[in-house]
Amino acid sequence: MATQSMEEILKRLQLKTSQLQAEESDGLEKAKYDCPKCKDETGYIGYENGVEVWIRCTCISWRRANRLMKTSEITNEFKRLGFQNFDTENKPDVIKDAYECSLMYYQNFESIKKNRNNSIALLGQPGSGKTHLLMAISNNFIQKKHVPVLYFPFVEGFGDLKDDFDALEEKLEKMKKVNVLFIDDLFKPARGKPRATDWQIEQMYAVLNYRYLNHMPILVSSELSVDELCDIDEALGTRIYQMCQDYTVVIKGDRKQLNHRLVGAPS
Structure with missing residues (x-):
């Protein structure tokens, strides 16, 4: 075999260097x-x-979804929640009912979104997956249908707004006008009593009445039943019921079976 000349070796090295530089530049x-x-x-x-x-x-699709996700105020942890990672195996029938109701609501949304009964409420037992299922609907709305959603956790939301009037007015306007509003843990009880000050009831009524009158969908989770929501404010409670009556599940039963955070807890 002929021995390569120094000139040939240098040419090969230069070619290889040029290729690597081109690849690096492209990267x-x-x-x-x-x-x-x-x-x-x-x-x-x-x-x-x-x-x-x-x-x-084709990037337009995911760009739109990313913009909607940023304005939704959904946390990074909640962005991962979907129907596929909601566990129904060996769960009570009412948990499966909540899953099927949520999935059916999502699948039927396009045909009901302008109706009076265009909303969904998951009520009852804490830790039963209510937030997960409504967040699955929200994430799918944003990522697959490009429907704007605003997430409002009741306790934290009003805690952040009670001392900032300008921020309150801006947030209430967004809550009224966004395509879909997700209210999480509405009037969440503390020490067995619903958190429902006159001020909070007034703000929630203003938002929900606007959406009720304009047939704008809401997703609601609460530990309270329909009757308990009506006991707080009947006008508000009955509006929620009328908007959600076709897609409402009340989750009640043994907390050891329904609350996923108590799985394996001693009796």
């Missing part, structure tokens, strides 16, 4: 963009039937 170029395909222009020049046209990039 850095791609790293500059969220979508290397369109370079974040949401489209690119292509050809159809030999004619130069502007083609919308």
Whole structure:
């Protein structure tokens, strides 16, 4: 075999170096963009039937979903909650009913969203998966249907707003106008009594009455029953019931079986 000359070796090294630099440059170029395909222009020049046209990039779909997720105020932990990771195995029938009701609501949403009965309420036992299921609906609305959702955890939400009037007015306006409003742990009890000050009732009534009158969907979780919501404020409670009556599940029973946080707890 002929021995390679020093010149040939140098040429091979130079070629290899050029290739590595080109690959590195290409990698850095791609790293500059969220979508290397369109370079974040949401489209690119292509050809159809030999004619130069502007083609919308497929990244538009996930960009829209990302924007909606950012404005939803859903936490990073809750973004992972879906129907697929909700466990119904060996669970009581009422938990399975809640799962099936939630899935059916999501599947039927397009046909009911403008109706009076276009909302869903999961009520009763804490730790039974109410928030998980309503969050699964919310995440699927955002990611698959590109429907804007606003998440409002009742206790934390009003805790953050009670001393900031400007922020309160802005948040209430968003709660009234967003396509879908998710109210989590409405009037959550403390020491066995519902947290429901006159001020909180007044703000919730203003939001829910606006949505009721304009046929705008709500997702509601609460440890309270329909009767208990009506005991707090009958006008508010009956509106929630009327909006959610086709998709309401009340979860009651043995807490050791219903509360997933008590699984394995001693009797």
